Amino acid sequence: MGLLAYGDTGWGDELFFATLMTIAVALAAMFIGFFLAAIFASFKLSKNKILNLIGGFYTTVFRGVPELLVIYLFFFGGSGAVMYVARIFGYDGYIEVNAFLTGAFSIGIISGAYSTEVFRGAVQSIDKGQFEASEVLGFKKKIYYYKIIIPQMLRLALPNISNVWQITLKDTSLISVTGLVEIMRQSYIAAGSTRDPLFFYSFAAVLYLLLTFLSLKMFNRLEKNYSKGY
Amino acid sequence: MDLDFAIEHLPRLLKAAKLTIELTLLSLFFGIFVGVFFAILRTGNSKVLYYISYYYSYIFRGTPLLVQIFIIYFGLAQLEWIRESFLWVFLKEPYSCAILAFTLNTGAYSSEIFRSAFETINKGIIEAAEGLGLSKLNTFFKIKLPIAIRQSLPAYGNEMILMLKGTSLASTVTLLDLTGVAKHIISTTFRPVEVFIVAGSIYLLMTFVIHNVIKLLEKKYNYT
């Protein structure tokens, strides 16, 4: 157990911070995903054929192409793209898009593709009668969306959001290839330095199990809370 | 998009896609057996077997595939007794390590899919079959399994696509699959966008094929 000591002699503290990093990237990716999902789900639900097409393209590509390939695109291409845009605005220098952002964006875009489907499914499953009822009651469209559709949608979508979260959490392990020090990368470094890969990868597995277990518990509690009063 | 560049590298990528297809099909093939096996354990009467199956599926679904493949490839090779056992013939090769990791992973997801399919089978049908004098084995193969297959097709189709994407991790254990070669081309030519478009299209084509095969099967197995 000396390998896991906290401080300079062991890897305990490094792995602890790496776990926090994993959680942070997963959360950031999840939020980026929600943001994209809100846009693309509305595209997919819109009556406009072109918007439908764009929405469909997004979900097809990012659910059909391996995560690793998407990460390579952003890792190798990300800084280039940002600098290209910056040059249009007249800034000509190196802009470092840090590993955290690259990771959060690439995982977020994938996560968003799954969330898009979840949001779309949830909206579609809301009873059509409610649209009509709220129109009859004379609700403004905005109010109607914020007060009626979105709360219901969230409740309906919660179990599936939990699934997306699990996928996103596990996908963060792939960011290790870009050098961001999360659980997997830290285990890789520790395994290389101590020449004990079995121990460190197994320990990483335990950490991931712990995270997935705890988040499942949390989602279960949320679901209970949300279903009160229905 | 530089077309010449794409054409220049396309043959290499297509060759690598062959390995991707091979890994996907083999893992799915073995994974079905693993999945059905553990699904049966879950629906059986033994508490011990139930928990074995439960924790198997829990562990493999709760951890990233990357961890699993690293434990199998780098971790197990560290143990002397493994290297001296007959298992080493198998675990020595990155190819079989990858297949093993993918099989166990897809097996865990499939076992859940098949389990819920078995559970939704109407009890009345089983009773009717038994009433007609069908043996337990016959009931299983002639009645339960076909219904379960039909039930699990949509979910299993998704799992197939997830597995196809999962095989990209073979590149982390020295195999040059589609993603591995794409990565190599990116790091030598530094053209991430072009490579992504070409390699990504090949993946999408494969996804498309899987999608349609499942649709076809769904039609074929649709009794209602």
Next chain:
Amino acid sequence: MKNKFKLFLSSIAALMILFSSVKADSIRIGTEGAYPPWNAKDESGKLIGFEVELANWLCIYMKADCTLVEQDWDGMIPGLIMRKYDAIMAGMSITDERMKTINFSQGYADEVASLAVMKGSSLEGMDTPKAINLSTGGGAAKKALKTLTAALAGKTIGVQTATIHQNFLESGDVGSVKIRTYKTQDEVNLDLAAGRIDAALAAAVAFTDYAEKSGKPVVLVGPTFSGGAFGNGVGVGIRKDDAALLKKFNAAINQARKNGKISELAIKWFGFDASM
């Protein structure tokens, strides 16, 4: 629509810039941190190694403020071109192929490559000269390559990806061996020790360092290689358009060579004087 898309792009860019750091004044040096004893990491995750210390001294001579940036080997040259850092010090040999994309300072250390096997391998005791130089070796080198070709036929050899060692094996100089490429030298060592590959090819010091630290019976076999595909020593990689920095590094390396700093560090990390 197009305008909206542009707005979307630029807001993302703005967001990214907000979160990104723009550094211009200091010199950033990219290194791998996984190629001991050239560059590695200690238990606390700190970068150590010959090049890490040498980089510090070179920066002192250049009177520059330097930071070391970690980068995986397979993204090393792209990272330089993308300006993630301004120089590479990562045990990178000066080769014609790399010179097409980037510039190199004069070499600061010479590395010889060697094959390694586990003790007891059939490849031990090959009848070859101690060292061959592919550029100047002439007949003797050719003869040694022939011996190697015969001995290595059908064997699987591990190398780190995108290295001179991979290029050499792919050149066909030792026949058509089975090549297995790895992301890091650590992984090559692990698989060599596990018996997954019959031999490995890398800088000789990478193996002796591993053998010493792991206690595994890894031994060098055959000749040590230099010249030809193995390049002309290890130098600092610098972007083509960065002539000023190249000049600075060359001057600093000169100084470090003359005052014996390179030799001193080489003896400390390699056990012999690898300076050039």
